[in-house]
Amino acid sequence: MTTQDLARVPGPVPGGRRRFAGAGQLPGRRRDRYPDQVSKPKKSQVMKPSTAAEKLDVYLPAMPREFQERLISREELDELQRNPPQWLVDLRRNGPHPRNVVAARLRISNSGLARGGITEPLTTAQIAALVADPPEWLARERETHAEVLREQRRLRERREGTGGATA
DSSP: OOHHHHHHSSSOOTTSOOSSSSTTOOTTOOGGGSTTOOOOOOOOOEEOHHHHHHHHTOOGGGSOHHHHTSOEEHHHHHHHHHSOOHHHHHHHHHOOBOHHHHHHHHTSOHHHHHHTTOOSOBOHHHHHHHHHSOOHHHHHHHHHHHHHHHHHHHHHHHHHHTTTOOO
C-alpha cells in the first residue's frame, strides 16, 4: 500500500498517531472551539397545588383560591414553610385537616380511619370531640395501630440485633 492508498482508508493509520484529539470526537471538531460555553439558567421546579398542600399538611379545598389554581415553585413552598402566612397558620391550627393529619391526631392508621367510617376531613374541634369521648371503633383501631407499631419495632430491633441479616 502506498501513502496515497492509506490516505483513502477511513480510521487511524496503521502504526501512526490517532487522527483526533479526543476519543469520541467527530472529525473537524476541536475541544477548544467553544471555550466559553454558557449553560442555560436553571428553571425553578414547580409542583401542582395538591402536591404542595400535601407537603404543607393542609387540606387543599380549604386553601385560598389563588393557591389552588396555579403551580407552586419549590422556592415558594420553602418560603411558606419558613414564614407561613396567617391563613396557613389558621388552617393548620383549626382545620379542616387532610386524612393523614386526622389519623395521626387520633393515633390510628389511615385504613383505621376508613374502617371507622370517617371519609370527610375533620376540624380540630371535631377531632377533640372524638378524643374526649372515643367511640368503640376508635378504641379498637388505636389498639390495632399500637399493636402494628409494636410488631414493626420488634422486627426492626431483631434485624438490627442480627447485623441486618434476616433469620
